Structures are given as structure tokens and as C-alpha cells.
Amino acid sequence: MRAQHFCSACGKVQPAVPVDYFTFFGFPRKLDLDTGVLEKEFYALSRRLHPDVFAQAESIERAWSLEQSSMLNDAYRTLKDPIKRTEYLLRLEGVELEEQSKQATEKARATGELKKQVVPPDLLEEVFELNMHLEELRGQKKAGEDDPALLEEIGKAKLSLEEKYDALFDELKAEWKKWDAAVDSGREEDLMGIRDRMLDVLNRRNYIRNLVRDVNEAME
């Protein structure tokens, strides 16, 4: 059921009601979303809710349109991006993603240390080796030396990380399907497990992303 954006009798814009982004579009809380359908809905709703349409309307209607179209844009921006969509749903399910990250960031800032992240176990060896290489590279850079073999080694490691990064997205999509199936069949007991696995995939993915960023910085 889509949220009531317009008056059912006269078709006029209504004040925004606080609903989640899925409900705003009238979508179920499922993750394997057809972004083509989402875009079509976004354009159709934009044509009816955008402030341009209300430029000559009463000020209360203008205010409602502003509220509604900002919510429409916020919802679209969140749902069209696969990662933001997943994170948003996890948050709706009670996972405090921001809080975790924020607390870690603030702690790091307060102590002046780099934000510590738990290394995913399957990456332990690879990350250890890569960090050694990066240390070496930074040292060489300072000394003005150039070691093509080392660069090649790091390049290879980076490529492997990027492959893993892409694979994790596929892993996430597999979890989406499981989630959506569990929602359809009403198997609430499965949802918790899927939720935790998605969270784990996202954390690993973030970890690799930060690592690749470090590599890029070191190689610049």
C-alpha cells in the first residue's frame, strides 16, 4: 500500500506522513528491487509532487509539496543505490549502523589513532602481507627509491581485493533473494539470520573498500 500523497476525493497534495521509504513508494520491504520500476514511479510522482507544479498554489499546498517532494527525493536516492537500500532496510530492522561507525570514528578522533577495524578472518593473511608491502613502499618513497617488483606485487594484491569486493556484492544479492523469499513466505525466524549475514557482508565490503583506498593513496 502506497502512502496517501494525494486526497482521494479531489486529488490535491496532502501533508507528508512519516512513513518508511518503501511504503512511500508503495513497495514491500524487499531488497531485490527493480530499479526501472522505481525510476518510473519516481518520475511519475515527481510530476505530481514537485514544487514547480505548485508555484501558483496556496502557500499551505506549496509547503506540503516541498515536504512531500523532499521526502520523495530522499527515498529515491536511498532506494536506487543497492548498498544504501540494504543499509536502510537493516536500520529499519533495528541495526544501528551509523551508531557503530560513529562511535568508532569519534573514539579514533579522541585518541588520535587510526580507526581500528576488525580484519575479516578470511583476509587475515592477505592483509598482513599487503600492509607489510605498503610499509615498504612508503619507506622507499621517502628515500626516493623505486622498486617495480614491489609495485607489481601490490598491484596484484589490489586486483585480488577488487575481485573479492565484486564477489561480495554478488554474495549480498544472494542474501537479498533469501530475504525476499522469507518475507514472502512469512518465515520470520529466517530473517534474523539473513539480516546478520547481510551485515557481515557489508562490513567486509567496507573493510576492503578502505583498504583499496589506502593502497591507492600509497601508490599515488
Next chain:
Amino acid sequence: MAKSDHIVGIDLGTTNSLVAYMQGDAPAVIPGEDGLNLVPSVVALDENNQIIVGNGARKYLIETSDRAVYSVKRLMGRGLEDIQEEMKLFPFRLADDLLAGEVLRIKIGERTYTPPEISALILRQLKRNAERFFGGPVNKAVITVPAYFNDAQRQATKDAGRIAGLDVLRLVNEPTAASLAYGLDKRKNGIVAVYDLGGGTFDISILKLHDGIFEVVATNGDTHLGGDDIDNLLIAIAIDDIRGDLGIDVRRNGEAVQRIRKAVIEAKIALSSQPTAKLEVDLPGDKKYRREISRDDFERMIQPVIERTIAPAKQALKDAGLKPAQIDEVVLVGGSTRIPKVRQLVQDLFERVPHTDLNPDEVVALGAAVQANILGGGSEVTKEMLLLDVTPLSLGIEVAGGVTDKIILRNSTIPASATQYYTTQVDGQTNVAIHVLQGERELARDCRSLARFDLKGVPPMTAGMPRIEVKFLIDANGILHVSAREQRSGKQAEIDVQPSYGLTDEQVENMLLESFDYAEEDFRQRQVIEARREADTILAALAKGKKNDAWQELSSDERRRVETLEKALIAVKEGDNYQAIREAIDALNQATMRLAELMMDTAVSTALKGKAMDDTGIEEGQQAGHPVAKAEFK
């Protein structure tokens, strides 16, 4: 829409400004009284302290450069510390008592004006041009701004509109407006890049066109990059040359610098169509600066300036997640895109030959007119059109350690919003301060400070207990609004906004009234001056007429009446009472009607007798009507 309710589209440019409207199915520019579409964005005060805008103001740039100001758009929404670079290159004279953090005030002659007021004078001129064209009032407008303008610059532009007596229905980004003008007759779906290099600003916008929806996917730019920078570079080179070749230092000579500026601009324009151009400047002490510039030289000189457009363009592509090959069309906007080297750069960048079918000086105003039409309820050609624009810069708030916490990311479709929660640090605390920033940098001090908000009236509670919900909303103009509520008590918190470089509502209100006062006074003074001039013309004609034979043909009563009215006009014309002067002119005009007719007859008969016209009291070129009454039509 009522016929009298015209909504116009205005391009308030760094160098030139234009006003346009939707004429049936196509937008058209409204020319000024001089018949020209472009109104130079120059404001001057003449010797009577009358405000002059546009082409008429240009001559003051050279003659009395301290009484004229140009490129004021560069100062919109900026503070003293932002404009150190500008001050080296532009002859802006700041008010002497200006404080840091205050809205700038610029001296023109002895008066001072804020940048929004100067822009308002330009807008008022455009408004008048449109009113003259329509023969009725114009109170609503869409005004364009560079896409990369920040909140303060947008607010300043909106303030300028209000000061000029315009209800600004929407601020539209210039490249987006241009795409509307192009999209109107193209009606295609695809990805369009708009490269807009104007007089003072550079914008790049990438749009997705889909069945009449113009969705901006990414924008970037530099609000201090444009034709002005090319001019300043050439001026600097010329000044160096002059010092080397002629041994004179003209840096502090306002008139000489303005002459050089005029010459380099002419040379720059010529070099877009010719292989070489001559620079010739008359300098003080009867010296002359001459130099020939080849296009090769010119292109080499400007290379560093135009290359600064590459990084923003690449960033926009990256943000849009697109490769150059995925861009279907490229549109050029802004006078500086006439330079062949700039066109080449765009072509290399996007691997496409750019569109140039619309006049790059006019396309933004035409697009603004299209948007004005859409906002007015649309017409057959615009009814499917909808613009979805983005915010060019991320919005953030300062958190512990002077770090920026981004809450709305750049390139988010607007309107956009974000909600943040705050609490108190001390028991019983009733105020919470929030510092809002705009920009991409990590540290708050590297971002643009937009405003400091003070949430007041938080109910006293134990520290950490209040939960204050603050909603940040960027509207369709790209302007920020903030509202706050304490959730536990449901109490709406008061917000004190201290715009970092903006005018308060009250200040705008005062300027509005002041400008009305000024306008009225200006108008009254102008009327009196014109009436006096007219009186002088009549009196001079009458003095000549009295020497004519026709004077004697009048009855003595008629002559006495004329002389009484003549004295009356002489008496009132030195006063400031316009109405009295006007009435005295009309009365004298009426009384001398027969004299004029008689003089015509005499003129004809003397001409027949072969007498020289000089003796008849009729000046050349005035044979057609009677000389006295003619003054009325002046």
C-alpha cells in the same frame, strides 16, 4: 494566467544581463529601449547622482571609473576575507568602515551599496524594460544563478530580486536553464553535458533527459573562473609591457587600466574570428601602446585559465558514473565558449562536437523564460517539462574536533532533507549552538560557513536528556531552511539565524524601502531636470520669435498674455516643483500657438521671396512643425 501577470526569465550575468519571456511556443529576449538584447551589468552614477545601468553606464567606466562598477556578481554572498584575490584585479572600492564578517559595501561616487543592491539596480532596469515592452507591470521572475553558487550566493541573488521589487519564483541553475532552451525543440531522450563558461563563472552539468523530465545527475564548477580571468591576464601582460617598453607604471591609473581593459576585450573577441588582432591604447602623456597578438600567442596565454575547467568537468563525469563516450550531446553556453580553443578543449574532453546553434549569450535567459512559463502553469509546448535539479555542494555540520559531518551529499536531487538529533552537555542547558557548513572538505574551517544557529528555549533537563530534532531542508532554489523541535516536550525550538555573509530579512526590508525612496527621489529629480530643459527650449524659441515680424502681427493683448506667461515660466523653472513648471510650459505653449503659425507663414513667404532661412528665426530641420509647440514632444 491573467494577461497582466507576466512572469519573466532573467539571466543576471557577470558581464551582461537579459530578460526574456515565452512568446507563444518559443522564448524570446526582450530588448531594451536602445533596441539591444544585452544589458551590460554595469552600474554608474552620473554627475547629477542619477543611477545609470547598462550601455549608458559603460562610458563612465573609462571617464570616471570611481563612479561605475562592473562584475559585481563576483562579490555576491561573499565576505571581506573571500575577495582578496578579486581586489587585486578589479577596481572595486570598498566602504572605509567595513568590518570582517559584514556584508560588503561598495562605493560608487560618494554613495555605498551592497552587492545585492547593485544587482537589484540591474534587475530593476530589466524589469523596466519588460514593463515598457508589455505596457504593464512585471512583478514575478525566474532568475538564473551559476549551478555552483553556494547558499549565501543564492540567498544574495534572491535578496537582490526582492530589493528590485520582484517576487523571485525560482532560482534556476544557468546550465540547467540552457538545457531547457535546447531541449524545447530537440525533444530527445539521452545524456546531455552543458559546458558553461561565462564572464565570471564556470559550470558543468550533466543531465538525463527522459520524456520531458530534465534530471540533473551531477554538477560541478568554479564560481571564480571566466572571461574576466582571461581579460585580467591580458591586462597584466599589457601593463608589464607598458612598463618595459614605455617606462610608465599605469597600475594605479584607473582610467588607463579601463582603456587597456576595453582594448584587450576587443582583441579577445576579434581573435575568435581572426588570426591576429591589434591592441592600441592611448595612454596619459600622449603615449600610445601598440601590440599585435596572434591567435597562437593568445591561445598559449589563456591555456592555464581554460585548463582549469578540466578537473571540474572530469569530477562531474565521475560523480555521474559516466564515461565521455556515454554523453550523447554537449551544449556550449556563455560568451567565453566562442573562443575556438575552448571549443577544442570541450571537444577533446567529451569526444563530441558541441552544439552551438543557440546564441551562447542568450540561451540561459531563454531557458529561464521556459522555466517561468512552466511555473506559470505551462503551455502546450512546456506541459510535459519538469526540471529536477541538484545541490552542487554537500551540506554539513561541525562536530567535535572541528570536523565536518556531511548530512546532505552534493548532487542530491532537490528539494532534499536531512534530520539530525542533538542533546545537551550540561544540566539545565537551554541553548544549543549549531554551525552549518557547505563544501566537500573534511575540516570545518576549509568549508564555507553558511550560518550559525542557536536553538533556544530547550526545556531545562538533565544533561543528555533532551532530544532535539533538527530538520535541514534544501528547497528547489538550492536554499537551506532549518527547523527544530524538542521531542520529549514537543516544543518547537526557536532558531536564531546568523547568516555568515548574508543580509537579514530586516536589512533586505530596509533596502527595499530605501530603494523605493531613492527611486522616487531619482524619478522626481529626473522629471524636474527634463522639464527645466524643456522650459529653456521654449523660452529660447520665444526669444527668437519676438524678433520675427510675426510677433508684431499679434494683438497687443496676445503679446501681453504671452509675456506674462513667459515671466511666470522663468519664475517657476528654477524651483523644484515639477507640476508648476509643467503647467507653466503648457500655458505658454498654448499662448504661443498663433505666433508659431504666423511664423510658419512668414517663413514660407520669405522663402518664396528668396530670403535666406537664417533670417526667419526658424532653425534648420524645424520647418515641418511650429518651433514652439514642438518642444512638447521632446
